[in-house]
Amino acid sequence: xxxxxxxxxxxxxxxxxxxxxxxxxxxxxxxxxxxxxxxxxxxxxxxxxxxxxxxxxxxxxxxxxxxxxxxxxxxxxxxxxxxxxxxxxxxxxxxxxxxxxxxxxxxxxx
Amino acid sequence: xxxxxxxxxxxxxxxxxxxxxxxxxxxxxxxxxxxxxxxxxxxxxxxxxxxxxxxxxxxxxxxxxxxxxxxxxxxxxxxxxxxxxxxxxxxxxxxxxxxxxxxxxxxxxx
DNA sequence: CGTATTGTTCGGCGTATGTCGAAAAGACCG
DNA sequence: CGGTCTTTTCGACATACGCCGAACAATACG
Numbered sequence: 001x002x003x004x005x006x007x008x009x010x011x012x013x014x015x016x017x018x019x020x021x022x023x024x025x026x027x028x029x030x031x032x033x034x035x036x037x038x039x040x041x042x043x044x045x046x047x048x049x050x051x052x053x054x055x056x057x058x059x060x061x062x063x064x065x066x067x068x069x070x071x072x073x074x075x076x077x078x079x080x081x082x083x084x085x086x087x088x089x090x091x092x093x094x095x096x097x098x099x100x101x102x103x104x105x106x107x108x109x110x
Numbered sequence: 111x112x113x114x115x116x117x118x119x120x121x122x123x124x125x126x127x128x129x130x131x132x133x134x135x136x137x138x139x140x141x142x143x144x145x146x147x148x149x150x151x152x153x154x155x156x157x158x159x160x161x162x163x164x165x166x167x168x169x170x171x172x173x174x175x176x177x178x179x180x181x182x183x184x185x186x187x188x189x190x191x192x193x194x195x196x197x198x199x200x201x202x203x204x205x206x207x208x209x210x211x212x213x214x215x216x217x218x219x220x
Numbered sequence: 221c222g223t224a225t226t227g228t229t230c231g232g233c234g235t236a237t238g239t240c241g242a243a244a245a246g247a248c249c250g
Numbered sequence: 251c252g253g254t255c256t257t258t259t260c261g262a263c264a265t266a267c268g269c270c271g272a273a274c275a276a277t278a279c280g
Contacts, residue, residue, distance in 0.1 A: 015215075019129050058270070080226060080227085081226080094214075100210065101125075104204075154256070154257080167259080171239085189248065189254090191257070223279085223280090225276100227274100235268085238265085241262095243261105244258080244259070245257085248256105249252100
């Protein structure tokens with residue numbers, strides 16, 4: 001069976017929690033990269049084309065924050081994990097949020 | 111002369127900083143109340159019709175975070191201060207952000 | 221089976237954050 | 251000037267957060 005790890009239902013997403021999840025340079029860049037990359041990206045590869053480097057444990061921590069905020073969902077496939085933005089749920093709950101984040105000007109370098 | 115205390119220019123607002131400013135229950139409620147109330151509201155009164163109570167020093171701290179993120183500006187008038195959302199600047203820099211925050215479902219009570 | 225790959229979990233560490241009360245600052249009123 | 255009102259600043263404190271390396275777990279490969 002395909003194991004899918006997901007956080008809260010769309011209706012239970014909390015704005016403060018979501019904003020907090022996005023209010024970190026690493027996580028924001030991750031979400032932006034995900035938005036660019038489409039669905040089900042190998043989670044260890046997402047930050048590859050950014051200038052961000054963190055340890056495995058740190059990345060795992062950030063992915064959990066994103067997941068528990070409701071922003072992403074994870075699918076296990078062999079030894080790897082694939083991650084995807086919950087676009088529809090996010091859009092349903094917080095319309096425009098993903099567009100806003102994706103269109104962010106000058107990635108964290110004012 | 112009218113003393114106006116303002117944070118960064120619109121062009122220099124940083125998304126992570128802005129999201130971080132909004133990712134706190136008190137500050138989010140404050141911004142939402144401001145969005146509802148219009149411009150130049152007496153800063154000590156903004157949270158009156160919410161169920162939030164914080165000390166003066168804590169509120170002052172939060173107002174500084176909001177101001178330094180670029181979200182609000184403050185005008186001194188006598189012994190009081192009046193605060194206003196920088197709607198145009200926010201909209202120019204992060205289109206849709208204020209609408210998104212204002213339309214937040216179930217105020218911090220998922 | 222042994223090894224490699226991929227992530228998670230577990231301490232631990234340093235810093236940031238939210239909170240408060242007390243004190244100070246500035247403006248107004250008598 | 252003395253008193254009042256409003257807000258900021260100053261410690262102080264507890265907690266949360268981001269980060270890492272080491273150990274563990276689960277799967278795949280030969």
